[in-house]
Amino acid sequence: MKIAVDLRSLSSGYVSGVENYILNLLDQMLKLDKTNSYLLFYNAFQRKSLGDFHYVNSQIINSRYPNKLLNLGLKTGLVSFEKLVGEFDVLFMPNPNQFYIKGKARLVVTAHDLSPLVTPEYYDLKRRLWHRFLNYKKIFERADAIAAVSDYTKYDLVRLLGIKTDKINTIHPGVNSKLFSPDQPVSELRQVRNQYGLPGDYILFLNTLEPRKNLINLLKAFEMLDQDIFLVIAGKPGWKYRGLMRKIRQSKKHHRIRMLGYIPEKHKPAIITMSKFLVYPSFYEGFGFQPLEAAACGRPSVISSVSSLPEVLGEASLLVNPHSAHELLKAFRLLLTDAPLAQSLAEKARQKALAYTWEDAAKKTLELITRN
Numbered sequence: 001m002k003i004a005v006d007l008r009s010l011s012s013g014y015v016s017g018v019e020n021y022i023l024n025l026l027d028q029m030l031k032l033d034k035t036n037s038y039l040l041f042y043n044a045f046q047r048k049s050l051g052d053f054h055y056v057n058s059q060i061i062n063s064r065y066p067n068k069l070l071n072l073g074l075k076t077g078l079v080s081f082e083k084l085v086g087e088f089d090v091l092f093m094p095n096p097n098q099f100y101i102k103g104k105a106r107l108v109v110t111a112h113d114l115s116p117l118v119t120p121e122y123y124d125l126k127r128r129l130w131h132r133f134l135n136y137k138k139i140f141e142r143a144d145a146i147a148a149v150s151d152y153t154k155y156d157l158v159r160l161l162g163i164k165t166d167k168i169n170t171i172h173p174g175v176n177s178k179l180f181s182p183d184q185p186v187s188e189l190r191q192v193r194n195q196y197g198l199p200g201d202y203i204l205f206l207n208t209l210e211p212r213k214n215l216i217n218l219l220k221a222f223e224m225l226d227q228d229i230f231l232v233i234a235g236k237p238g239w240k241y242r243g244l245m246r247k248i249r250q251s252k253k254h255h256r257i258r259m260l261g262y263i264p265e266k267h268k269p270a271i272i273t274m275s276k277f278l279v280y281p282s283f284y285e286g287f288g289f290q291p292l293e294a295a296a297c298g299r300p301s302v303i304s305s306v307s308s309l310p311e312v313l314g315e316a317s318l319l320v321n322p323h324s325a326h327e328l329l330k331a332f333r334l335l336l337t338d339a340p341l342a343q344s345l346a347e348k349a350r351q352k353a354l355a356y357t358w359e360d361a362a363k364k365t366l367e368l369i370t371r372n
Contacts, residue, residue: 001036003369004081004088004105009095011044011067015265016208016236017289018112021149021173022094028174028362030055036370039085043070061085074098075133081105090369096139106144108369111168113149113286113308114156115212122212122283124239137161145368147171149287152308156286169368172312173287174358175296179265182298182350184273192270196260199230203332204275206268206290207282209245210238214281214304214322216247221328223253227336234271236262272297277335277342280304281322288312292356295349300342302331316348 005026009018030038030053038058045064053060063070063084073079080102081091090106093099101107116123116131123131140146140161146168148154154170157163192198203222207213215233222231231253248257263271272278278294278301288309291301295313303309305319318334320327335342 001090001370002039002086002088003036004039004041004085004091006081006091006093006095006097006099007040007042008067008097010042017287018095020265020289021110021112024174024176024358025094025362025365026053028358029366030058032359032362033057033366039088041081041085043067071098071133074100077102092369093139096134096136098134099139107142108145108147109139109143110147110149110365111140111153111157111286113153113284114160115284115286117160118156119212119284122210122240127239143167145169145371147365147368149173150308150311152311153286169364171361171364171368172356173289174356174361175289175292175353176358177296177353180269180272180293180296180353182273184270184297189270189274192267193274195267196271197258198232198271198274199256199258201228202230202232202258202275204232204234204272204278204294205280206234206263206272206278207280208235208238209233209241211240211244212283213238214283215244217322217325217328218279218281219244219247219251220325221332222257223251224325224329225332227333229276229336230256230258232258232260232271232275234260234263268293269297272299275299277301279328279332280309281320281328282307282309283322285309291317291349292353295353298346298350300335300345300349302328302335313349313352316345316352318345 040053040058040060043063043065075098077100080100082102088105091101093109096109120128140163148168148170151170154168157168158165248254272294277299280291280301280303282304284307286308291303291313294301301317302320303317304322310319318331320331
């Protein structure tokens with residue numbers, strides 16, 4: 001069987017949730033699958049190294065079309081995936097994107113979340129226009145099978161788009177336990193602390209800086225906190241982030257806030273491990289990798305009690321109403337003053353993280369892709 005895989009979502013140059021999913025899942029699939037062959041499609045004017053995917057059973061196909069023209073061609077049917085990669089039996093899209101299949105090949109798509117439909121107000125105009133052009137409903141209706149990253153995402157697919165439940169399969173992503181673990185070398189911790197100028201004790205936020213992540217309420221809670229601790233915010237700027245930056249500059253505790261910007265994957269475990277705990281107060285998530293990565297590092301988390309987040313960690317974290325800065329504050333105080341509670345949650349989270357493996361996710365995804 002020939003499996004075409006759409007890797008266009010790797011073109012950003014950053015590793016966030018979707019990129020993390022694609023890189024880890026596909027690496028495991030290629031290692032496990034000794035039967036099928038893979039056509040890995042990537043489009044970029046400047047060629048990108050995909051050395052991690054150089055397996056005997058894979059072929060990387062790199063085109064150099066302007067993205068706007070390629071998307072328009074796929075939208076109108078002037079360009080087909082067969083023209084881009086040759087004949088195939090299944091097209092696997094690990095993230096929804098514009099496509100056109102001329103023949104009778106099956107389509108398998110991963111659904112991460114439906115935030116463009118649930119929280120459109122958190123996106124800028126350019127991104128909203130792109131989502132409308134993409135047409136999620138059309139993609140998921142055309143799909144022969146859908147891999148939803150959580151039961152909550154499956155619920156949204158049915159509730160918001162009317163997709164039939166029998167073709168939606170919940171397949172939880174994994175966590176890279178070799179990278180994210182409590183056993184970080186002291187030399188690595190020291191080097192990362194010095195490189196980023198990290199303070200002694202700090203609360204950590206690690207994600208894209210955008211309104212959906214609820215950093216405004218996080219900032220309000222931190223300003224009310226009377227403990228002697230810092231707030232470290234790590235992540236690349238997203239859409240509508242300027243209002244947050246203004247709030248931070250104007251904060252009465254701006255001198256106790258450290259902005260690190262984008263953090264490469266190799267430095268995340270050390271930054272997580274040295275924190276007191278992770279805070280993830282997002283209004284909406286399809287899965288939420290960062291609390292799981294913190295759990296794998298043996299650190300507790302304060303997370304939202306909404307969308308998929310309780311499904312991922314549940315009782316192994318402190319759940320709060322993301323709309324309430326006072327609930328966030330109460331959770332902060334608990335973890336900073338109750339050491340036995342913090343240790344208990346850290347241990348529960350660590351055990352919970354062991355259940356999320358990329359090998360398991362890859363096996364289930366392969367079964368879905370190769371199903372007749």
